Amino acid sequence: MRLSVPFVALDVQQRLLKPELMAAVEAVLDGGQFILGQEVADFEKSFAALAGCPAAVGIASGTCALVLSLRALGIGQGDEVITPANSFVASAAGVALTGARPVFVDVREDLNIDPALIEPAITPRTRAIIPVHLTGRPAAMDRIGEIATRRGLAVVEDAAQAVGARFAGRPIGSFGEIGCFSLHPLKNLGACGDAGVVTVRDESLARALRNARNHGLRDRDTCEAWSYNCRLDTLQAAILNVKLRHLERWTIAKRRIAARYRDALAGVVGVPDERPDEFGVYQTFVVRAERRDDLQRYLAQRGVDSRIHYPLPLHLQEAARPLGYRKGDFPVTERLATEILSLPIYPELADAQAEAVIAGVTSFYAGRG
Ligand SMILES: *Cc1c(COP(=O)(O)O)cnc(C)c1O
Numbered sequence: 001m002r003l004s005v006p007f008v009a010l011d012v013q014q015r016l017l018k019p020e021l022m023a024a025v026e027a028v029l030d031g032g033q034f035i036l037g038q039e040v041a042d043f044e045k046s047f048a049a050l051a052g053c054p055a056a057v058g059i060a061s062g063t064c065a066l067v068l069s070l071r072a073l074g075i076g077q078g079d080e081v082i083t084p085a086n087s088f089v090a091s092a093a094g095v096a097l098t099g100a101r102p103v104f105v106d107v108r109e110d111l112n113i114d115p116a117l118i119e120p121a122i123t124p125r126t127r128a129i130i131p132v133h134l135t136g137r138p139a140a141m142d143r144i145g146e147i148a149t150r151r152g153l154a155v156v157e158d159a160a161q162a163v164g165a166r167f168a169g170r171p172i173g174s175f176g177e178i179g180c181f182s183l184h185p186l187k188n189l190g191a192c193g194d195a196g197v198v199t200v201r202d203e204s205l206a207r208a209l210r211n212a213r214n215h216g217l218r219d220r221d222t223c224e225a226w227s228y229n230c231r232l233d234t235l236q237a238a239i240l241n242v243k244l245r246h247l248e249r250w251t252i253a254k255r256r257i258a259a260r261y262r263d264a265l266a267g268v269v270g271v272p273d274e275r276p277d278e279f280g281v282y283q284t285f286v287v288r289a290e291r292r293d294d295l296q297r298y299l300a301q302r303g304v305d306s307r308i309h310y311p312l313p314l315h316l317q318e319a320a321r322p323l324g325y326r327k328g329d330f331p332v333t334e335r336l337a338t339e340i341l342s343l344p345i346y347p348e349l350a351d352a353q354a355e356a357v358i359a360g361v362t363s364f365y366a367g368r369g
Helices: 010-031 038-050 062-072 089-096 141-151 203-212 234-244 247-265 292-301 318-323 331-339 351-368
Strands: 055-059 080-084 101-105 126-129 154-158 178-182 196-200 217-219 285-288 340-343
Touching: 010 038, 010 234, 038 055, 038 196, 038 234, 055 062, 055 203, 062 089, 062 154, 062 178, 062 196, 062 203, 080 089, 089 101, 089 318, 101 318, 126 141, 141 154, 196 203, 247 285, 247 351, 292 340, 292 351, 331 340
Parallel strands: 080 101, 080 126, 126 154, 154 178
Antiparallel strands: 055 196, 178 196, 285 340
């Protein structure tokens, strides 16, 4: 019998949690408080503790988190923000939507921004660096922090894929002025709809972000600056409070699957290594594969679903055309885009399913593909 391995299985997780989730949802319905309130405050408190920060502010999405964070730091028209060429489109959109210019930098084989290429990209207009902890693997925060301090730049972490990750023992989200997390259903800690959160080290910045997510209102009737409606939804916060209780267990389960993939697939495809100072959370498990597209088709025939994160680098997106980049500008990113393949990884993935993924990849390269 062929075992099917879907790329995601959100239905399985919700089914397991359903009694807890329904109780939390019911409490919100019965309370009648649908905007902000206790559930949001509770979630913020727990999330701040998780990220080792004095404050967290619930936001409507990871993208809104990036936009509001850069605006709160006074970044906009005429400014430049450095960010990797290899990421989800929202990393660049977060910059562009403030009026600032995204300045791309190439990545290393670990898919994260190459710290050696940051300084050459700095100009008198540069205001901030946005490292992305892609796949849940921490970026080189020691070197990035050193450059930012020396050059007087802010750091806003795009931690959308890195809930619970750590670098040198310290939680991701606690390195920059602000850490931006997505709680989209497909992220490691996912709501049942769109959601996000920012972690902040400075209380006045936290206050500014609390106002910024809520029309720029300081109190009910006083608007200090035009802003968006970007609040974390109360129902989603109630759901996240339930899920947060399971996060550590899920992270352990994902790291176990990652270790199994790494052991079994090393030498067959390029597997993500783990440096001693890194604690990755494997939002995705991305391998580098020869004949990638043939491998993906072969796996699909065997019932193993896989994805490509991401097939088109940011500087080659249609939206980036006004920035004037060309093919060839970021050779590592462009090469990786042809090699990378994300294998199924989620806490509910059964051992037999993981073995089916491994068997599929190894038999492809053993010449049976
Ligand atoms: C998901 C994601 C975002 C955007 O988060 P949303 O909640 O979907 O708006 C930003 N950056 C990265 C790297 C992401 O993976």
